[in-house]
Amino acid sequence: MSSDGEHASFELGIKFGALFHQFVGTPVSEESAASLATAIEESIENQPYTESVTVTVDREALAADIGPYGYTGLAGRHLEVEIVVEEAGTRATGTMEMVDGYPLMCLETVE
Amino acid sequence: MSSDGEHASFELGIKFGALFHQFVGTPVSEESAASLATAIEESIENQPYTESVTVTVDREALAADIGPYGYTGLAGRHLEVEIVVEEAGTRATGTMEMVDGYPLMCLETVE
Amino acid sequence: MSSDGEHASFELGIKFGALFHQFVGTPVSEESAASLATAIEESIENQPYTESVTVTVDREALAADIGPYGYTGLAGRHLEVEIVVEEAGTRATGTMEMVDGYPLMCLETVE
Amino acid sequence: MSSDGEHASFELGIKFGALFHQFVGTPVSEESAASLATAIEESIENQPYTESVTVTVDREALAADIGPYGYTGLAGRHLEVEIVVEEAGTRATGTMEMVDGYPLMCLETVE
Numbered sequence: 001m002s003s004d005g006e007h008a009s010f011e012l013g014i015k016f017g018a019l020f021h022q023f024v025g026t027p028v029s030e031e032s033a034a035s036l037a038t039a040i041e042e043s044i045e046n047q048p049y050t051e052s053v054t055v056t057v058d059r060e061a062l063a064a065d066i067g068p069y070g071y072t073g074l075a076g077r078h079l080e081v082e083i084v085v086e087e088a089g090t091r092a093t094g095t096m097e098m099v100d101g102y103p104l105m106c107l108e109t110v111e
Numbered sequence: 112m113s114s115d116g117e118h119a120s121f122e123l124g125i126k127f128g129a130l131f132h133q134f135v136g137t138p139v140s141e142e143s144a145a146s147l148a149t150a151i152e153e154s155i156e157n158q159p160y161t162e163s164v165t166v167t168v169d170r171e172a173l174a175a176d177i178g179p180y181g182y183t184g185l186a187g188r189h190l191e192v193e194i195v196v197e198e199a200g201t202r203a204t205g206t207m208e209m210v211d212g213y214p215l216m217c218l219e220t221v222e
Numbered sequence: 223m224s225s226d227g228e229h230a231s232f233e234l235g236i237k238f239g240a241l242f243h244q245f246v247g248t249p250v251s252e253e254s255a256a257s258l259a260t261a262i263e264e265s266i267e268n269q270p271y272t273e274s275v276t277v278t279v280d281r282e283a284l285a286a287d288i289g290p291y292g293y294t295g296l297a298g299r300h301l302e303v304e305i306v307v308e309e310a311g312t313r314a315t316g317t318m319e320m321v322d323g324y325p326l327m328c329l330e331t332v333e
Numbered sequence: 334m335s336s337d338g339e340h341a342s343f344e345l346g347i348k349f350g351a352l353f354h355q356f357v358g359t360p361v362s363e364e365s366a367a368s369l370a371t372a373i374e375e376s377i378e379n380q381p382y383t384e385s386v387t388v389t390v391d392r393e394a395l396a397a398d399i400g401p402y403g404y405t406g407l408a409g410r411h412l413e414v415e416i417v418v419e420e421a422g423t424r425a426t427g428t429m430e431m432v433d434g435y436p437l438m439c440l441e442t443v444e
Contacts, residue, residue, distance in 0.1 A: 002221045006120040009113070010205065010218040013124020018360070021133040024247035024295060026355055032375035039372030042365035046404035067324050071379035073246060076295075092113075094121065102289050107121040110113045133248055135406060136357035138240070143264035150261030153254035157293035178435050182268035184357060184409075213400050224425075224443045228342040231335070232427065232440040235346020243355040314335075316343065329343040332335045 005110040008092035011049045012085045016094060016105045019044050019053070019081060028078070029071040033057040036074065044083070051084040051091070061098075076103025116221040119203035122160045123196045127205060127216045130155050130164070130192060139189070140182040144168040147185065155194070162195040162202070172209075187214025227332040230314035233271045234307045238318060238327045241266050241275070241303060250300070251293040255279040258296065266305070273306040273313070283320075298325025338443040341425035344382045345418045349429060349438040352377050352386070352414060361411070362404040366390040369407065377416070384417040384424070394431075409436025 002010075019040060028036055037055040044053045058078055065072040081096040093108045113121075130151060139147055148166040155164045169189055176183040192207040204219045224232075241262060250258055259277040266275045280300055287294040303318040315330045335343075352373060361369055370388040377386045391411055398405040414429040426441045 002120070002218050003116065005114065006116045006203075006221050007218055009117040010120040010124040010203075010216075013121040013126075014128040014216055015124075017125040017128025017130075018132045019128075021129045021131075021247055022359055025243055027351070027376045027379040029379045032372075032379055035368070035372045035375045039365075039368045042368045043360045046360040046362045046365055046402075048402050068322065069324065069379075069381050073298075092117075092121075100290065102291065105121075105125055107113050107118055110117050129249070132358055136354055137244055138265045138268040140268045143261075143268055146257070146261045146264045150254075150257045153257045154249045157249040157251045157254055157291075159291050179433065180268075180270050180435065187406075211401065213402065224342065224440050225338065227336065227339045228425075228443050229440055231339040232342040232346040232425075232438075235343040235348075236350040236438055237346075239347040239350025239352075240354045241350070243351045243353075314339070314343075327343075327347055329335050329340055332339050 004088050004090040005092070008085055008087045008090040009107055009110055011087055012083060012092040012094050012107065015044050015047055015050055015053070015083050015085065016081070016096060018047065020076065020096070020103070024074055024076065026074040027071050028062065028074045029066065030059065030063060033059070033062060049085045049087040051086045054082045056080040079103070115199050115201040116203070119196055119198045119201040120218055120221055122198055123194060123203040123205050123218065126155050126158055126161055126164070126194050126196065127192070127207060129158065131187065131207070131214070135185055135187065137185040138182050139173065139185045140177065141170065141174060144170070144173060160196045160198040162197045165193045167191040190214070226310050226312040227314070230307055230309045230312040231329055231332055233309055234305060234314040234316050234329065237266050237269055237272055237275070237305050237307065238303070238316060240269065242298065242318070242325070246296055246298065248296040249293050250284065250296045251288065252281065252285060255284060271307045271309040273308045276304045278302040301325070337421050337423040338425070341418055341420045341423040342440055342443055344420055345416060345425040345427050345440065348377050348380055348383055348386070348416050348418065349414070349427060351380065353409065353429070353436070357407055357409065359407040360404050361395065361407045362399065363392065363396060366392070366395060382418045382420040384419045387415045389413040412436070
């Protein structure tokens, strides 16, 4: 009904959807960005089959959004994300990056 | 690098992760369950490649969790979900159901 | 230690924080805005002491943010909110509106 | 229309509602609890008028919920929270603790 590659890709997608919708809107400043990135990584790495989660905050994009109160809500444009899952010997890797102003989640490789 | 079936499965996973992590914790009662289910369906159906989202609230599971204040926070055990995505002619179908007390997201078919 | 007016104001603040952080980031389009607004109102009205929650989607602000995929993530700038709580005979009313590009939550009256 | 104490209490309530509804549902394990608690504290401390946020994870309550996959979703019963806000010379302090199985947010002092 479905292949190992499809299963690994499905699991990878779950992690991206979870990461984005759990954390978007979190109050974040230049000072608190590091602890938030670490918490996001360690949180999503708990999910089944997850090998690694790497979250980088785009400091320029974040600084551009900091308002009069010294912080903003976390948005897709502040993040670069790479996630690797491994299920039944198949590894799927994906990224989230800004493409045309939209935080695009991409399936990069399944092997 | 990756097949149509893998791409559709990845997109399907994104929708499940998004649905769960956007809405878990939402205050819900027996009276408000219907409007919440409708909003979840219409919200996630906005996402790219989504053909349909069907959310059923398990009324017994919900009633069992209603506390002294007449409501609870939405949890995986209150929901049965089916999502269908279609990308480039490939359709992937998945479900979320309780298995051993854990809200399991399953890739059902890719065709 | 604290007055009835302070208690009602505290309860009112909880509802605003809950509403904003539960629903920001939800996928929303011009078609799905109505069901989302209804679900938000009925959801937050479940919380203790809540008399009414009124959510209006700013259609112009929403339309301006709709991207290439026909939807966007719900943001503070898409919403006008009024919440009334009543506790121990004291009623507190608050609003959320955009002020200088920031979704400001204001305590309007306590009586 | 409203006193300094009422304003500070309203601001305090916002922080509790935000904290709870932003982070409930986050995947958490015994290993990742510390980084999540730090991120929650630093995140909510960004919000206006916030003097301090102290988040303690109840390790017993968390351990009791860890399922077959080694993690669970963060719930109110896993947290003890104290928040202090200060606005216009008035300080409001609140706590969130489990009372009768419900995560109760309490206004403790306004002074």
